[in-house]
Amino acid sequence: MKTSILPFGPQHPVLPEPIHLSLTIENETVLEARPALGYVHRGLENLVAARDMHQMVQVVERVCGICSMIHAMCYCQALEEMLDIQAPPRAEYLRVIWSELHRIHSHLLWLGLFADAMGFESLFMQLWKIRERVMDINEATAGNRVIVSVNVVGGVRRDIDEDQVAMIEKELVTVEREVKQLSLTLLTDFTVKKRTKGKGVLTREQALELGAAGPTLRGSGVAQDMRQLGYAAFKDLDFEPVVETGGDSWARAAVRFKETLQSVDLVRQALAGLPQGDLAVKAKGKPEGEATARVEQPRGEVLYYIKANGTKHLDRLRIRTPTFANIPPLTVMLPGLELADVPVVVLSIDPCISCTER
Amino acid sequence: MLGKLLNLGQRKSPWLLHFDCGSCNGCDIETLACLTPLYDVERFGIINVGNPKHADLLVVTGTVNHRNAKVLRKLYEQMPEPRLVLAVGACGCSGGVFRDASNVVGGVDKVIPVDVYVPGCPARPEAIIDGVVAGLAKLGPDNGQGGQS
Numbered sequence: 001m002k003t004s005i006l007p008f009g010p011q012h013p014v015l016p017e018p019i020h021l022s023l024t025i026e027n028e029t030v031l032e033a034r035p036a037l038g039y040v041h042r043g044l045e046n047l048v049a050a051r052d053m054h055q056m057v058q059v060v061e062r063v064c065g066i067c068s069m070i071h072a073m074c075y076c077q078a079l080e081e082m083l084d085i086q087a088p089p090r091a092e093y094l095r096v097i098w099s100e101l102h103r104i105h106s107h108l109l110w111l112g113l114f115a116d117a118m119g120f121e122s123l124f125m126q127l128w129k130i131r132e133r134v135m136d137i138n139e140a141t142a143g144n145r146v147i148v149s150v151n152v153v154g155g156v157r158r159d160i161d162e163d164q165v166a167m168i169e170k171e172l173v174t175v176e177r178e179v180k181q182l183s184l185t186l187l188t189d190f191t192v193k194k195r196t197k198g199k200g201v202l203t204r205e206q207a208l209e210l211g212a213a214g215p216t217l218r219g220s221g222v223a224q225d226m227r228q229l230g231y232a233a234f235k236d237l238d239f240e241p242v243v244e245t246g247g248d249s250w251a252r253a254a255v256r257f258k259e260t261l262q263s264v265d266l267v268r269q270a271l272a273g274l275p276q277g278d279l280a281v282k283a284k285g286k287p288e289g290e291a292t293a294r295v296e297q298p299r300g301e302v303l304y305y306i307k308a309n310g311t312k313h314l315d316r317l318r319i320r321t322p323t324f325a326n327i328p329p330l331t332v333m334l335p336g337l338e339l340a341d342v343p344v345v346v347l348s349i350d351p352c353i354s355c356t357e358r
Numbered sequence: 359m360l361g362k363l364l365n366l367g368q369r370k371s372p373w374l375l376h377f378d379c380g381s382c383n384g385c386d387i388e389t390l391a392c393l394t395p396l397y398d399v400e401r402f403g404i405i406n407v408g409n410p411k412h413a414d415l416l417v418v419t420g421t422v423n424h425r426n427a428k429v430l431r432k433l434y435e436q437m438p439e440p441r442l443v444l445a446v447g448a449c450g451c452s453g454g455v456f457r458d459a460s461n462v463v464g465g466v467d468k469v470i471p472v473d474v475y476v477p478g479c480p481a482r483p484e485a486i487i488d489g490v491v492a493g494l495a496k497l498g499p500d501n502g503q504g505g506q507s
Contacts, residue, residue, distance in 0.1 A: 010429055012408065016386050017378045018426060039426045040380045043460030050458040062455055065384025065480060109387060112394075128394035135391075146384045146480045354383050 001026050008342065010039050016113065017353040021346070025339060033334040033342075035327055041357040048314040053079060054153055054283070056314065060304075063319060064355040065146050066106050067297045069098045071319075072151040077231060078293035078304045079153045083283055090277040091155035092233040096270045097168075098142065098150055099232070099295075100263040104175065105134040106298035107260040110350045111186065114253060117347045118195045123185055130178045133171050140167060155280025165271055176264045179257075186257055187250075196250035200333035200345035203247055212329045213322040214300020215259065216349050219252035221245040226296035237269045249348040256298075256350070286310050297322055299350050321355035368414045368440070369497050371403030372490065375413035375437070379430055379466065380456075381420025384480030385447035389417055392483045399487060410436040415490065418472075421449045421456050422463045434470045442493040445472045446486055448479040455479070 003026045010018035018039035024032040047059050060075045061068040073095050080087060087095070112127035135145045141164050142148035150156050160168070186192060202212065207220035217224055218241060225241035227234045242258040244251035288310040294303050300322025307316040326349040333345055378386050392399050393406055407413055410433045422430060434443070445466040448454030452465045466472050473496055476489035 011377055011433060016390065039429065041423060041461050042380055042421060042456045043462065044456065046460045047458060059455055062382040065382040066387060125395055132396045145482065146388060352383065354381065
């Protein structure tokens with residue numbers, strides 16, 4: 001039997017974003033997958049020459065619209081380290097609240113797309129319906145649904161008052177209840193299991209060797225989460241990484257599902273312990289030197305490296321995003337699969353192409 | 359007669375093709391949010407399709423770069439006429455926050471003609487729906503009698 005090469009993407013119904021995969025197939029079985037990137041590359045890191053370091057906060061927010069707040073938080077933390085300032089405790093708690101809200105909406109978004117990739121449209125609609133509640137919280141507290149733009153170097157721009165705390169707590173009760181109701185469908189349904197169990201297996205050794213990150217890594221049984229570093233207010237909060245040992249698509253979906261509920265709990269903890277005080281400290285001066293910061297995005301570890309040369313523009317900005325780390329594991333997951341399972345497995349790493357290519 | 363029928367079908371149930379052309383995902387998830395229960399444009403017959411040959415409406419989010427300009431032009435050429443193009447978000451309209459970036463050509467109108475510009479960073483679902491409605495007016499007058507003509 002001769003092999004043939006099938007292009008997958010860049011424009012494909014299941015993919016919200018353009019990525020191209022050249023699939024070498026024999027009959028229906030995938031033998032090899034070669035990714036080709038570059039459809040979303042904008043050259044964001046080079047913008048440091050045109051925008052000064054405080055304006056760059058608005059640019060890095062738009063590295064990825066889904067987890068924009070977390071990107072800006074990571075950039076601000078790196079710059080704060082270089083300027084030798086510390087964000088006030090209230091700002092750190094508020095950052096945790098908004099970043100965990102972003103994680104909830106990102107995971108619900110992904111679980112919905114994942115269901116859609118399997119053709120389970122009603123589950124997709126249900127999950128996105130729950131997600132709108134989180135978007136409402138974002139809009140009520142930060143003024144925008146998607147790109148909330150709350151971070152500044154040295155703290156945050158916006159406060160959450162008593163009424164908003166009550167509103168968030170009330171909405172989260174509903175979110176938690178509705179997500180739990182879907183657990184029966186999402187984790188135990190026969191169709192879902194049939195499409196995901198044992199598909200796209202990544203063993204623990206492969207995950208470590210290929211440098212997988214985030215839920216892809218934790219789905220293969222490695223308890224590694226950047227929130228364990230205790231950045232922002234995570235040092236004061238009770239937190240254990242979610243781990244599954246299957247290494248297949250189902251395990252990755254289960255990790256994200258459980259993390260959604262965990263994030264609801266983290267937001268509650270942060271709201272309960274929200275200290276009084278200032279929102280930001282003044283960030284002055286033109287620094288010199290290098291700094292790195294690592295935080296946990298919904299998709300895994302994101303690393304920011306910045307280098308400054310004593311002017312108001314940074315010398316270099318380098319962003320290492322989780323999807324970039326998860327593409328090599330993807331090339332290991334795909335061979336041996338049926339062609340019909342490829343979309344589901346590609347989505348199971350939660351690809352965020354605009355992060356990867358910047 | 360057939361033309362009238364096709365025009366009616368397009369105006370009353372436009373099918374859209376969504377292409378992410380280098381956006382930050384912000385506008386993409388808002389475009390998808392239009393299709394989900396809160397906004398639910400499917401009740402008006404607006405369906406998201408994956409095939410350009412089935413689509414009446416091309417929704418483009420994000421800036422154009424040298425690599426995806428070819429893909430965008432190809433998608434546009436594959437769509438049957440009359441077709442509408444919606445540039446969604448500040449990036450799609452003009453390049454937005456990325457206009458000075460090294461690999462950015464500019465807005466969508468540098469590559470294909472655009473009918474409706476939807477501003478916002480990201481554009482809100484209400485704005486996107488409003489943009490679609492504004493675009494449909496270009497396909498012909500609506501006499502306000504539903505399916506009757």
